[in-house]
Amino acid sequence: MLKRTPLYEAHVSIGARMVEFAGWEMPVQYAGHIQEHMAVRLAAGLFDVSHMGEIEIRGADALALVQLISTNDASKLLDNQVQYSTMTNELGGVIDDLLVYRLNHEYFLLVVNAGGTDSDFEWIRRNAEGLNVEVHNTSSAFALLALQGPRAEQILQGLTDHMLDRIPYYWSQRVMVDGVDCRVSRTGYTGEDGFEILCDSANARHLWNRLLVTGSDRGLIPCGLAARNTLRLEAAFRLHGHDMDETTTPLEAGLAWVVKLGKGAFIGREVLLKQKEEGLKRKLVGFEVLDRAPARDGYPVAIGDRQVGVVTSGSPAPLLKKNIGLAYVPTEHAAVGTELSIVVRGRNVPARVTDTPFYKRERKYD
Amino acid sequence: MANTPEDLSYTKDHEWVRAKGDQATVGITDHAQHQLGDVVYVELPKVGDKFEASEPFGSVESVKAVSEVYMPLGGAVIEVNESLNDSPEQVNEDPYGDGWMIRIKIDNPAQVDALLTSIEYEDYIKEEAAE
Numbered sequence A: 001m002l003k004r005t006p007l008y009e010a011h012v013s014i015g016a017r018m019v020e021f022a023g024w025e026m027p028v029q030y031a032g033h034i035q036e037h038m039a040v041r042l043a044a045g046l047f048d049v050s051h052m053g054e055i056e057i058r059g060a061d062a063l064a065l066v067q068l069i070s071t072n073d074a075s076k077l078l079d080n081q082v083q084y085s086t087m088t089n090e091l092g093g094v095i096d097d098l099l100v101y102r103l104n105h106e107y108f109l110l111v112v113n114a115g116g117t118d119s120d121f122e123w124i125r126r127n128a129e130g131l132n133v134e135v136h137n138t139s140s141a142f143a144l145l146a147l148q149g150p151r152a153e154q155i156l157q158g159l160t161d162h163m164l165d166r167i168p169y170y171w172s173q174r175v176m177v178d179g180v181d182c183r184v185s186r187t188g189y190t191g192e193d194g195f196e197i198l199c200d201s202a203n204a205r206h207l208w209n210r211l212l213v214t215g216s217d218r219g220l221i222p223c224g225l226a227a228r229n230t231l232r233l234e235a236a237f238r239l240h241g242h243d244m245d246e247t248t249t250p251l252e253a254g255l256a257w258v259v260k261l262g263k264g265a266f267i268g269r270e271v272l273l274k275q276k277e278e279g280l281k282r283k284l285v286g287f288e289v290l291d292r293a294p295a296r297d298g299y300p301v302a303i304g305d306r307q308v309g310v311v312t313s314g315s316p317a318p319l320l321k322k323n324i325g326l327a328y329v330p331t332e333h334a335a336v337g338t339e340l341s342i343v344v345r346g347r348n349v350p351a352r353v354t355d356t357p358f359y360k361r362e363r364k365y366d
Numbered sequence B: 001m002a003n004t005p006e007d008l009s010y011t012k013d014h015e016w017v018r019a020k021g022d023q024a025t026v027g028i029t030d031h032a033q034h035q036l037g038d039v040v041y042v043e044l045p046k047v048g049d050k051f052e053a054s055e056p057f058g059s060v061e062s063v064k065a066v067s068e069v070y071m072p073l074g075g076a077v078i079e080v081n082e083s084l085n086d087s088p089e090q091v092n093e094d095p096y097g098d099g100w101m102i103r104i105k106i107d108n109p110a111q112v113d114a115l116l117t118s119i120e121y122e123d124y125i126k127e128e129a130a131e
Helices: A008-013 A033-042 A062-069 A114-127 A152-157 A201-218 A225-234 A269-278 B030-036 B109-114 B118-130
Strands: A017-021 A024-029 A044-048 A053-058 A082-088 A094-104 A107-112 A134-137 A142-148 A172-177 A180-185 A194-200 A220-222 A282-289 A300-303 A306-317 A322-330 A339-344 A347-354 B015-020 B023-028 B039-043 B056-062 B066-070 B075-080 B102-106
Touching: A008 A017, A008 A201, A024 A225, A033 A044, A033 A220, A033 A225, A044 A201, A053 A062, A053 A114, A062 A107, A062 A114, A094 A114, A094 A180, A107 A114, A114 A134, A142 A152, A142 A201, A152 A194, A152 A201, A180 A201, A194 A201, A201 A220, A225 A306, A225 A322, A282 A306, A282 A339, A300 A322, A306 A339, A322 A339, A322 A347, B015 B109, B023 B030, B102 B109
Parallel strands: A044 A220
Antiparallel strands: A017 A024, A044 A142, A053 A107, A053 A134, A082 A094, A094 A107, A142 A194, A172 A180, A180 A194, A282 A322, A282 A347, A300 A306, A300 A339, A306 A322, A339 A347, B015 B023, B023 B102, B039 B056, B056 B066, B075 B102
């Protein structure tokens, strides 16, 4: 039996196409994939991401536990600040990627991927033994909406007195949105400005409807997982389970900036330290296909007749109007400009390693 | 509701066929293009390529996914719609007209009668949706 978010009926009622995703029945698209993608780039889009998991860590050792399981340095966070990080196993493999919210010095909220919620929770609880903390999986209590796009702030501002321009990038605040108590963070997975809005499940439908109505004259439309995936790929955000998993390290995945080897002990640190000292054998790179044929997940990457890697995310990029992707390749072939082939249904199609992100907005809030 | 012209024949793989004598034009149905979403790439065979019935002759891709397209009848390709290289969106906009994919010379024209009628195809879509 697939799980449903509190917004399931709302999606079906406006004609969303529903699909299975990580054990959930989720909207993959409403009006159209490209239209939704472009709305987020040019105006705004609203996503139901309530399938994401929430894990709360409270107690005197809350920071110590977060530091143990997370590769980034949570001791640098202030109250209400948010941090992107990865969780690694003893071998340095990526169990999941996550957002770490510091709510106060003894209270952290982790937002994790839907597919990993239960196993992440078990992993964290196992590693909490002997520490003075309580770990709770509160996923079913919360809905999470992502309001993304250049007009996200003005749309949300119409429903709250809280001055949203005072919430900087990767900070959060407790905000009353149209009478609903929410945790609003300036975060997202699209490469645009925008917010993620956490609220009680019971209030999700009200908030969803009010946002769509308020935002409609500014071009806001509901957006599904298909647009979410191409938006994140243009921004070169990694997708766990595709671009990284327990067989790849965050260093190989290009996430060294969230691996703080100097912060003290954490699970996987020794392996990651050794890998850093010895140098990476392979790297996740961005590439552009120099052909009309799109690259897709799982297509081989070749140099001449020799397979050297595999595409982990590949798609046409609706804004850039190019075929782009991410792939693991040996470090000697990872330099920007390297010519590769993507094997598309038996045909070698030319591609080139490019700088990432493929798309970068002009940032207002860094 | 998808548009299903009465004068065409159909397959359960969602291709349509406009047969005339031993030649036929082939494309994908309005229902199929709806399911796919915005088409961004169409890969077609070369003139002269020969295929058995039900063999994939090409593929059609939306931003999200790749779908193969299958030969409704055995035969040889005599023309391909080159304009889909530059304007694959014609498959969405006009699936039974400008969005056609290939013209074939049919090996056995009698087999056209074994294809689905528009009514049979509509029933099939309904059955598929109910599953």
